[in-house]
Amino acid sequence: MLTAKNIVKNYAVDGKVVPVLKGVSLSIAEGEFVSVVGRSGSGKTTLLHVLATLIQPDGGELHFGDHDLRRLPEKKLNILRQADFSVIFQFHHLLPYLTVLENSLLSCMHRMKPVPKEAVERAYHCLGRVGLADKADRLPGNLSGGEQQRVAIARALVKSSKVIFADEPTGSLDKATGEQIMELLAGLHQDGMSLVMVTHEPEYAKLSERTVVIEDGMTKR
């Protein structure tokens, strides 16, 4: 479903070109749970951003179904991000001035047209699933780190995304909360969503069906 071939990505640091991804190839099947592991600075997050179309690679091929993501116009990429892809970040990244409910519905709020009733009902349902139905009107600042991460998961659930990209989703949480989050993510996978998760934790990586190791900008296995 999502295929990356020979992905190359460089960054310019102080006028020098620093290669981060040096020809990474990866394929994710529909409904597959893949974890990406590697040392800090190995290029895991950059790879995740390339796969989620948040960053354009400098070389290689990237396909999602029939779409060539490197040649897809901006508008179609936006539609893809709205409907098919969801990103869960390490630090949750919720808009602090929107309520839990509004944050979970953010991807539906890109028009002047009000969010449909069905979407709001679905958001309440998804918040219930992550255990936050009673906190729908709260602002993220009044929630714990684990709760904020659950809002981010609810946001992905509301969209019914095909692929969820999780960038160290338990990285800023304690062990117990991290386990709860992993349970939720595993639940999403069981629902049939594809899951690509960058993690430092080998025990969470074991929950996935396949582990890809990134080392010095290349896939090791």
Place this chain on the structure above:
Amino acid sequence: MNILTIPARNIRRKPAKTLLLLLVFTLGVMSIVTLYQVSLVVGHNFEKKLTAFGANIVISPVRETLNIGYGGFQMGEMLVDFTYLPEEETVAAIRAIGLKDRISAVAPKLVTMARVGAEAVAVVGVRWPEERGIKSYWAAVGRFPEHEGEVLVGSKVSARMGLAEGSKTTLLGREFTVSGTLYETGSDDDTVILMDLTALQQLMDKPGATSFIEVAALCAGCPIEDIVAQLRGQLPGTEVKALQHIVNQRMASVHFIRNLALAVSLVILVTAGAMVGLSMLSAVNERKKDIGILRSLGFGKGQVFAIFCLEAGFIGMLAGLIGYLAGFAASFKVLELLALGEGITPSFSFVQLLAVSLFFGLVTVAAALYPSWKGAGIEPSAALVAL
């Protein structure tokens, strides 16, 4: 919930910053509205005062003239038929035009020739209150006529005929007393004898007749051409002439006040706009994270651009609304403090209120265009790397 929810909630996020920005912009709008209202009233007042220095429209009957010469003897231009304007109907018609509120004074006149002894002199019948209303610069040795049988004598006539305050003179077969003589005006008034219009109409046996009518019109709200056109429509068979040099002189004075207010307003507007622009620029830098989140959720560049513009526009519209009301109220106080109103007050208009609100909304959007465009141009990756 829709895209408007995002800027609306963000405005509430930093109330102190939002309020400060709103306050600065509201003060700007308030100053502009106050200046505008005060300049309108002062300009109107100024123009009204200027009408005391003469009329700017003259209405007379259409006259046909013929240049007559025969056998080498030239008689010059002669009137074919001498007609008069009926005073009551003509004045009523002038006061009934669509722009009647722009008519400040109507001064009818009847002119004839008479002899004082062997000397010929022009006699002009006037309505004293109207005449003195448009000629406040008149000053007399003695006093202005107050009773029946009194006349006012122009300075040159007084010198030529030896008529002074208290003199008796016979005009058109009736004796009159000179109540006063005019100081030199430099105008035609120096060469005539002025008397009450009704008295002259009776002497000439032409009740209700006038030779021409002078009109003082206020031109600040509309061009003089519009007033002349309406008078022509209302008074067929008459000649209506605008004294353009007088109109232009007056409008130059009134426009100076308006232009001064406009220049100051422009400076305030640019300063307030620059503040909004700077504030939005810093907001874009502060909110890179928000931009990254929105872009990762599929918000397009146009939508991010719209969110920043809507935020600025909302502040501008609110400032416009509050600023207009505050400026309107302040203009009363300013006019009162400077004693400039003199019976004329600023007029409130809902249309103006909406227009001001919309205009300042657009000004803030314009000021926020560059920061918004800059924000919209940030790629999601760049925003997220900056986190």
